Amino acid sequence: MNIPMLDLSEQYQALKEEMLVALDQVMSSSRFILGDNVKKLEADVAEYSHVAHGIGCGNGSDAIHIALQAAGVGSGDEVITTAFTFFATGGSIVRAGATPVYVDIDPVTFNIDPAKIEESITDKTKAIIPVHLYGQTADMEEICKIAAKHNLVVIGDAAQAIGAKHHGKTVAEYGTAATYSFFPTKNLGAYGDAGMIVTNNDEVAENCRVIRVHGSKPKYYHHVLGYNSRLDELQAAVLNVKFPHLNKWSKLRREKAAVYTHLLNEQLGDLVKTPVEKEGNYHVFHQYTIRVEKRDELQAFLKEQGVQTMIYYPLPLHIQPVFKDLGYKEGDLPETEKAAKEAVSLPMFPELKQEQQEYIVAKIKEFYKK
Template sequence: MKVPMLDLTEQYQELREQMLQTLDEVMGSAHFILGDNVKKLESDIATYSNASHAIGCGNGSDAIHIALQAAGVGEGDEVITTPFTFFATGGAIVRVGATPVYVDIDPVTFNIDPAKVEEAVTEKTKAIIPVHLYGQMADMDGLVAVAKKHNLFIIEDGAQAIGAKYKGKTVGELGTAGTYSFFPTKNLGAYGDAGMIVTSNDEIAENCRVIRVHGSKPKYYHHVLGYNSRLDELQAAILNVKFPHLNKWSELRREKAANYTRLLNEALPNEVVTPVEVEGNYHVFHQYTIRVEKRDELQKYLKEQGVETMIYYPLALHLQPVFKNLGYKEGDFPEAEKAAKEALSLPMFPELALEQQEYVVSKIVEFFKK
């Protein structure tokens, strides 16, 4: 059996007729930049996120960058974040001229540990970026307490967590702003790059809108240095077709996650650490990520058996060569470094069949018995 990490073909077939009709309408309108589809998606995502504003942009990386710039984070500032995340989080901080300050993660959730955040705050700290990794929101109560005490912005990186909730609150609702990625592999994915910022801060929202169009307001009059990062009308149209299905897809992901957890805990209670949904959270399982010793050997074995897996992420940000100037070294963040050696994400998508999951688990069992 072949089990892919992600298969979008069944989803497309379900939506194909509506998708083609919608794309034909966009092309027939000849309106391709910041049109009605972008406006509709922004309105729907704002409502979905309990936010006053949603601002579409080119991709999830730009969303973080724009949100930071819109909040006034820049040269000489420090931004506290997690070292266990995709590069875009740290990269956006550096691109606005600020310095990333990393703190370790909670080994249970893989998310930033609020208990370690306050000790990293200095007079230069301007913001905190928690990353809601794998589809589960970080411990926002602890982060909000630190932010309020020290008058800091919180920019929530929700690239992997659209639809996730923390004690009933959505991405961006507890922070100053939240950001989404609509990369094709995401729970709500476009057919190319796309991103969005959500916020209830009117000033930051307006700043975001100006920054995404080269910093111009009105057109051709530039008061800030922005750049070209507009959400494409065709991608917005695609996302508008998909968006009504998001909650159903989230529930299916949760169902697949429950299947994996049951099967793995029954077969390998001591060899595999399965994901934990923290009480009060609603985990949308962008990834189903286990922890195992001999992770690399297991991945190699599964590949030989036709099972595709992914490692998110094999090298923590503080050890990335591009951040060498920050002065971090191996051993500085032991939980993040341990996770980088043990984390393995199994195939996960709404259409994943139980038979496929049983096959994946049977091959993991086979590996450990050998």
């Protein structure tokens, strides 16, 4: 078999007729920037997230950056976050003028460990960015308690976790704001770059709307330094076609994850650590990530067998060359560094077939039997 990490072709064929109509309507209207499709998507995603505001922007990285600036984070501030994440989390903090402070992860969920946060708070700390990695929320109740105690902003990086819940609440209902990415590979993916900030905070929402259009309000009058980061109509139209299917796709991802977990635990036992859904969480499985020994050798073997896998993330942010001036060194975040050597993600998408999953697990078993 040849099994990709993600196959969007079947999804497109199912939506093709509706998608082409939606795109033709946009092009016929000649309204390409911040039109009715963007407004609809912003309203629908905000309602889905159980908050008042959705602010579409150019991508998920800009969403984090804009949300930080809108919440008052800037030069001289420190932002506590995890190093086990995509570069955009740390990069956006620096782009906002602040300094990232990296703390270690919970080895079970891969998310930021709340027990490590308070010891890293200084008089410069302004915000916390918990990352809801692989589709499972961080421990937001505990994180928000810490933030309230120290009067800190909380911006949830939910790039991989639209639809995920923590004790019945969406990621957007905790803290100051949350951010989504609609990169094509995400659970709700556009056909290019797109992102959104979701919040219940009226002031932060208005600041986001101003910042995404060069900081102008009214047009051509600039009181703050903003950016050109608008969600365009074509991407919003694509997402409006896909959005009604999101809950169904999340349910299918959870079903695929359950199949993987059953097969892996039954056939490989302790050789593979399967994902754990923490009590009170609703995991949407953007990725199905396991922990194994001889990870790189396993990945090479599976590639030979036609199975694509991905490593998210092989080099944690605290030891990335671009952040060397922060002074971190190997050994500072042991759980993060261990996870970076053991974690590998298996193919995951709603259309994944059980026979494909059985083949993948059989090949993993074959590798370890050797």
